[in-house]
Amino acid sequence: xxxxxxxxxxxxxxxxxxxxxxxxxxxxxxxxxxxxxxxxxxxxxxxxxxxxxxxxxxxxxxxxxxxxxxxxxxxxxxxxxxxxxxxxxxxxxxxxxxxxxxxxxxxxxxxxxxxxxxxxxxxxxxxxxxxxxxxxxxxxxxxxxxxxxxxxxxxxxxxxxxxxxxxxxxxxxxxxxxxxxxxxxxxxxxxxxxxxxxxxxxxxxxxxxxxxxxxxxxxxxxxxxxxxxxxxxxxxxxxxxxxxxxxxxxxxxxxxxxxxxxxxxxxxxxxxxxxxxxxxxxxxxxxxxxxxxxxxxxxxxxxxxxxxxxxxxxxxxxxxxxxxxxxxxxxxxxxxxxxxxxxxxxxxxxxxxxxxxxxxxxxxxxxxxxxxxxxxxxxxxxxxxxxxxxxxxxxxxxxxxxxxxxxxxxxxxxxxxxxxxxxxxxxxxxxxxxxxxxxxxxxxxxxxxxxxxxxxxxxxxxxxxxxxxxxxxxxxxxxxxxxxxxxxxxxxxxxxxxxxxxxxxxxxxxxxxxxxxxxxxxxxxxxxxxxxxxxxxxxxxxxxxxxxxxxxxxxxxxxxxxxxxxx
Numbered sequence: 001x002x003x004x005x006x007x008x009x010x011x012x013x014x015x016x017x018x019x020x021x022x023x024x025x026x027x028x029x030x031x032x033x034x035x036x037x038x039x040x041x042x043x044x045x046x047x048x049x050x051x052x053x054x055x056x057x058x059x060x061x062x063x064x065x066x067x068x069x070x071x072x073x074x075x076x077x078x079x080x081x082x083x084x085x086x087x088x089x090x091x092x093x094x095x096x097x098x099x100x101x102x103x104x105x106x107x108x109x110x111x112x113x114x115x116x117x118x119x120x121x122x123x124x125x126x127x128x129x130x131x132x133x134x135x136x137x138x139x140x141x142x143x144x145x146x147x148x149x150x151x152x153x154x155x156x157x158x159x160x161x162x163x164x165x166x167x168x169x170x171x172x173x174x175x176x177x178x179x180x181x182x183x184x185x186x187x188x189x190x191x192x193x194x195x196x197x198x199x200x201x202x203x204x205x206x207x208x209x210x211x212x213x214x215x216x217x218x219x220x221x222x223x224x225x226x227x228x229x230x231x232x233x234x235x236x237x238x239x240x241x242x243x244x245x246x247x248x249x250x251x252x253x254x255x256x257x258x259x260x261x262x263x264x265x266x267x268x269x270x271x272x273x274x275x276x277x278x279x280x281x282x283x284x285x286x287x288x289x290x291x292x293x294x295x296x297x298x299x300x301x302x303x304x305x306x307x308x309x310x311x312x313x314x315x316x317x318x319x320x321x322x323x324x325x326x327x328x329x330x331x332x333x334x335x336x337x338x339x340x341x342x343x344x345x346x347x348x349x350x351x352x353x354x355x356x357x358x359x360x361x362x363x364x365x366x367x368x369x370x371x372x373x374x375x376x377x378x379x380x381x382x383x384x385x386x387x388x389x390x391x392x393x394x395x396x397x398x399x400x401x402x403x404x405x406x407x408x409x410x411x412x413x414x415x416x417x418x419x420x421x422x423x424x425x426x427x428x429x430x431x432x433x434x435x436x437x438x439x440x441x442x443x444x445x446x447x448x449x450x451x452x453x454x455x456x457x458x459x460x461x462x463x464x465x466x467x468x469x470x471x472x473x474x475x476x477x478x479x480x481x482x483x484x485x486x487x488x489x490x491x492x493x494x495x496x497x498x499x500x501x502x503x504x505x506x507x508x509x510x511x512x513x514x515x516x517x518x519x520x521x522x523x524x525x526x527x528x529x530x531x532x533x534x535x536x537x538x539x540x541x542x543x544x545x546x547x548x549x550x551x552x553x554x555x556x557x558x559x560x561x562x563x564x565x566x567x
Contacts, residue, residue: 030321037313042306049302053295065253068267071209072251072280075217076269078205079278082121083164086197087179089119091162094183094193102127102183102193103136112138115195123176123196128154130189139196148194157182157192164274167199167219167227167236175199175227175236199236202228209280216281220244227276232260242266242279255284355406362399362406369395420459425498425564426451428462429488432469436477443482450489458498458566464540465564471537472502472560479506479558496566503559509552517550 093102093111101107112125124139132149148154157163157180165178176196183191206217206228218230224240226233233240241259245252245268253267263284270277373392376385433447440447476486486504493499509517518538541548545565552558 026321026325029324030317033317033320034313037317038310041309041313045302045305045309049298053298056294065265065267068253068265068280068282069251072267072269072278075205075209075280076251076271076278078208079202079219079276080271080274082201082205083179083197083274086119086121086195087162087164087181089115090179090181090193090195094181094191099127099183099185099189099191102191105136105138108136109138121197121201123198126194128180128192128194130191134194148192153178153180153194154192156180158190166221166225166275169237170196177227199228211280211282212286214283214286216279218279220277220279221275222270222277232258232281240279242281244277358402358406362402366396366399369399419461419463421462422457423460423462423465425458425465425490425500426453426455428465429469429490429500432466432473433488435470436473439477440486443477443484445477445480445482446485448485448487450487452491455490455492455498456566458564460544460564464544468537468540468562469500469502471534472562475534476502476504476506476558479508480504481506493563498564498566500562500564501559502562503557505557508554508556508558509550510554514550514552 093115097107097111102111108125108127112122115122115125124137124141124143126134126139126143127136128148129135132147132154134143134146134148137144153163153165161182163178163180165180167175167177169175170178176198178194178196180192180194183193185191202219206219209217211217216231216233218233218240219227220240221227222244224244226236226238226240229235230240233242242256245254245266247270248268249270249272251267251269253265255263255265258264258281265282265284267280267282268277369392373389373396376388376392379385429451430449433449437447439445473486480486484505486502489501489503491499517534519535538548541562541564547563549561549563550558551561
């Protein structure tokens with residue numbers, strides 16, 4: 001007993017290990033397929049996303065800087081045009097009018113008002129004689145008679161012929177710049193025509209650039225002195241905290257950090273023939289604001305795409321592994337069925353030989369016993385005649401029992417031709433159950449029918465179906481205790497198939513027993529079972545083109561499902 005228990009535990013342990021190994025194999029396969037598909041899909045997607053990220057960032061930066069170049073260049077030309085137009089106007093007046101005309105206050109006033117009507121920004125107009133004294137003046141201040149001979153502007157214009165000054169406060173105490181033009185008189189004397197220009201027009205040009213609230217633009221001289229107001233780096237005539245960049249007459253952009261700690265793009269350009277430099281400052285965050293918004297959207301799309309890929313990949317790999325597992329199970333089932341068929345075939349041939357060899361001596365025994373009975377009956381006065389006849393009857397009954405066994409063996413071994421006819425499956429079940437009705441009543445076993453009334457007729461062999469149902473019902477009666485219950489149910493499984501279920505609430509079977517119930521000579525009825533009933537049942541159902549399945553649980557019961565084709 002202990003040995004059998006150890007063997008059962010070892011078998012169970014081996015089966016458990018085999019099952020765990022199989023599950024682990026499919027788990028590893030699913031994991032490897034999942035990782036492979038994820039790698040194949042997400043890695044190229046990630047590489048493409050990184051490439052697009054850097055390309056778009058570079059493209060956006062390049063496009064923004066090109067726009068900044070164009071803006072700076074346009075503003076430089078606007079300022080140059082503004083200053084050049086005013087200087088050209090002064091030059092025209094200096095050469096179009098004589099010293100005498102410009103020396104007359106009324107005439108100079110008339111000229112000045114005409115200049116103001118045609119050109120904005122002129123504040124005053126004055127004539128300086130060869131000695132450096134302003135001899136005529138039109139404007140809001142009393143500057144007539146002022147000596148400019150020592151002023152830088154006067155010295156510069158005598159050397160260069162024209163001059164545009166830096167922005168300064170001067171006597172007026174408001175920011176302005178001065179333009180001066182030298183006029184050589186016919187007598188060889190050098191006169192200077194001088195005018196003050198309001199820088200508000202330069203501020204308007206900067207304002208028209210349309211910069212954002214975090215951007216800044218202003219004009220400096222080449223010494224770094226601010227010439228127009230700045231939002232972040234000081235007022236007019238303050239020293240700019242930003243270092244002066246290398247000289248460049250084309251718009252140039254450099255990246256740097258300002259004194260406030262902001263990362264900025266500084267676009268600048270030097271004015272040719274003028275002492276001015278135009279600065280345009282844009283924070284890096286301002287330039288890349290649109291990029292940051294787009295980057296967030298791209299990241300969201302990328303993450304959503306990755307999540308979808310992971311989910312779809314997981315579903316696909318799970319489905320593929322399930323199908324592989326089902327295919328493996330079907331293949332294993334086919335191998336087991338083939339093995340079972342070969343086993344049945346081999347044992348069938350052996351059974352046929354055994355039945356044939358046994359039937360011959362059984363026939364002799366039967367004939368000799370019959371002859372013996374006749375002799376005993378015809379012998380008058382024979383002592384113990386009844387006892388001898390009883391022994392002969394016992395021998396004949398044993399012969400009949402042995403013939404029944406050999407008949408079963410022959411039935412198992414032969415491939416008898418199927419006699420097809422249209423059958424009422426419900427009627428056959430009721431007739432077979434009627435054979436066992438008396439035994440069921442004696443044991444108080446309840447046989448319950450749940451038969452589909454409109455069940456279609458099937459084309460099959462009645463005798464062999466009766467044998468199938470009789471074998472299963474006999475086993476069910478043997479399995480249930482007195483007062484038990486057996487349910488018989490039929491239904492239309494599909495258009496071309498019907499189903500039969502025979503359920504009992506008997507002792508049930510172990511998993512080990514379930515694995516062997518259709519094997520020949522396997523029986524749990526120790527001492528009186530032959531182990532051929534379910535093997536013959538299995539062979540008949542398969543021969544009729546059907547299928548048989550079993551569900552069982554110990555101490556709960558067993559259900560046999562038989563599926564039969566309608567044709």
